[in-house]
Amino acid sequence: MPRSFLVKKHFNASKKPNYSELDTHTVIISPYLYESYPMPVIPQPEILSSGAYSPITVWTTTAPFHSPLPSGLSPLSGYPSSLGRVSPPPPSDTSSKDHSGSESPISDEEERLQSKLSDPHAIEAEKFQCNLCNKTYSTFSGLAKHKQLHCDAQSRKSFSCKYCDKEYVSLGALKMHIRTHTLPCVCKICGKAFSRPWLLQGHIRTHTGEKPFSCPHCNRAFADRSNLRAHLQTHSDVKKYQCKNCSKTFSRMSLLHKHEESGCCVAH
DNA sequence: CTGGGGATGGGGCCC
């Protein structure tokens, strides 16, 4: 489901940015967007959940419109300061097998095998696990060398989210992702929070009724370009999404999925 | 049940 093309697939504890710089944003949405909205407040109880509010700075405006958050709504302190990544075990065993400093060309598998052979309890005692690739080692030194040669080098340019396990190849991608946790863009009308300003702008259109995207084939208009694009499919004889089995076409992927789940693919 | 609209999320791309 996630369309996380930039998300690195393996999970590890790696480089983290300075979150104190990332969490605080003030988003200014032009007050004119609210001008045509007649209702002062539309409370949405579901947004009262703690998950929807985090270290948010609600934008301010000099416009005469004064109905910030519904009563009882206030920016919460947000996420816990740490979600507690598990630290690797401390260096407790340095005597059994130490490859540090050596330039041995042996592979990881050979190294692991040697560790096992040198320690009859190694199979049961493989307690040193790489938190990057999950390989296990019987000795800390074996794990340390593995990480030095392989996984640490890979993780050098990864940026992990402190709110979830996602990782990104760039700090910019991580910053953008973190906004999905902090939700810094808050609708002044209903208090709902969004990760990005343009998402908030689209939401504000639901209050104002503005529909800037018109269908060239009929008189319908839409507040969202994607919804117009989906609508345009309804004007097409051959829809974009086609069933592989019966060749029937659909205007939306979700409709195709429904069709497939309803048994077409079984019937053919 | 199906098709379509409304609303929203999130990564990518471009400036």
Add this chain to the structure above:
DNA sequence: AGGGCCCCATCCCCA
């Protein structure tokens, strides 16, 4: 580097 926009995807609801 960051903001704005694009595009794709999904969920929910209704006729």
